[in-house]
Amino acid sequence: MKPKTNVQALRLIVYLTLVALACIALTPMLWLLLAAFKGPDELFAYVFFAPRYTLGNFVALFNHNINFLRCMVNSVFVSCVSVLAQLFFSSLAGFALAKYEFRGKKLVMILMISTLLIPGQILMAPSYELIYRLGLVDSFSGLIIPGAVSVFGIFLFRQALLQVPDELIHAARIDGCSEFRIYWDIMMPVSRPMVGAFCLISFMGAWNNYLWPQIMLHSSERFTLPIALTSLVGLQQQQYGALMAGTLLSVLPVIVLFLLLQKEFVAGLTAGAVKG
Numbered sequence: 001m002k003p004k005t006n007v008q009a010l011r012l013i014v015y016l017t018l019v020a021l022a023c024i025a026l027t028p029m030l031w032l033l034l035a036a037f038k039g040p041d042e043l044f045a046y047v048f049f050a051p052r053y054t055l056g057n058f059v060a061l062f063n064h065n066i067n068f069l070r071c072m073v074n075s076v077f078v079s080c081v082s083v084l085a086q087l088f089f090s091s092l093a094g095f096a097l098a099k100y101e102f103r104g105k106k107l108v109m110i111l112m113i114s115t116l117l118i119p120g121q122i123l124m125a126p127s128y129e130l131i132y133r134l135g136l137v138d139s140f141s142g143l144i145i146p147g148a149v150s151v152f153g154i155f156l157f158r159q160a161l162l163q164v165p166d167e168l169i170h171a172a173r174i175d176g177c178s179e180f181r182i183y184w185d186i187m188m189p190v191s192r193p194m195v196g197a198f199c200l201i202s203f204m205g206a207w208n209n210y211l212w213p214q215i216m217l218h219s220s221e222r223f224t225l226p227i228a229l230t231s232l233v234g235l236q237q238q239q240y241g242a243l244m245a246g247t248l249l250s251v252l253p254v255i256v257l258f259l260l261l262q263k264e265f266v267a268g269l270t271a272g273a274v275k276g
Contacts, residue, residue, distance in 0.1 A: 035244040043241055057241035064232065066220055068246060071228035075207060076253070078143055078224060082206040083199050085148040090198065091191070094157025095183050099169060112151050121211070128215060138218040147206070153198050160194040161187060196264020204254055225250050
């Protein structure tokens with residue numbers, strides 16, 4: 001009985017430690033939730049709980065000269081289209097690198113992985129010049145096209161699809177399936193956990209992207225959510241309460257998406273952790 005008691009005591013200590021760490025990690029979120037409902041006087045006077053709360057911050061947010069609701073719709077549109085584009089091209093390229101043999105395959109992989117070492121800020125100037133010459137400045141197309149292909153996503157899908165038996169593909173070819181149908185009807189359903197994980201990662205990257213939209217977009221009706229939030233705090237006015245309310249609304253879609261895809265997220269990252 002003594003070894004069993006020791007195991008239970010150790011498990012209890014582990015659980016209590018995890019709960020304590022979770023509380024520490026959620027503390028900023030609790031502060032943000034409470035700050036979004038505090039008035040201007042209570043925002044800095046009380047760290048967490050205030051004697052009264054108000055919806056004035058949300059009223060000020062939606063009455064701002066920049067249409068916050070429009071900016072949120074823009075962010076949803078840009079993020080969803082970016083996710084679909086990256087998912088399609090990354091999974092298709094990952095399928096080719098995992099299941100096809102061609103000359104220069106290893107060189108392509110080396111070049112792809114090497115591009116991950118290049119900071120994205122270095123590529124912004126040539127990317128902007130290219131978008132400018134194409135006439136796509138201040139448009140959603142210019143915002144989405146440069147990030148339509150993700151090298152990180154290609155590598156993830158390659159690693160996941162390496163686990164799919166080649167016999168499954170040979171059987172599909174014998175049954176008369178085209179190469180694209182093999183990809184769409186066989187590879188994609190099999191790699192569903194990786195699809196969920198990559199969609200979550202890609203959505204967060206597009207949703208939180210600030211620097212490239214700040215450079216690319218000039219019209220306020222096309223602004224995304226990060227740009228709208230930065231406009232709430234300027235040199236002449238500081239609407240910190242509205243900023244907290246906008247930040248709270250901006251993190252809710254990411255939280256909901258993570259709760260929906262958390263199983264696929266964990267399974268997808270595990271599926272990609274193979275040697276290839």
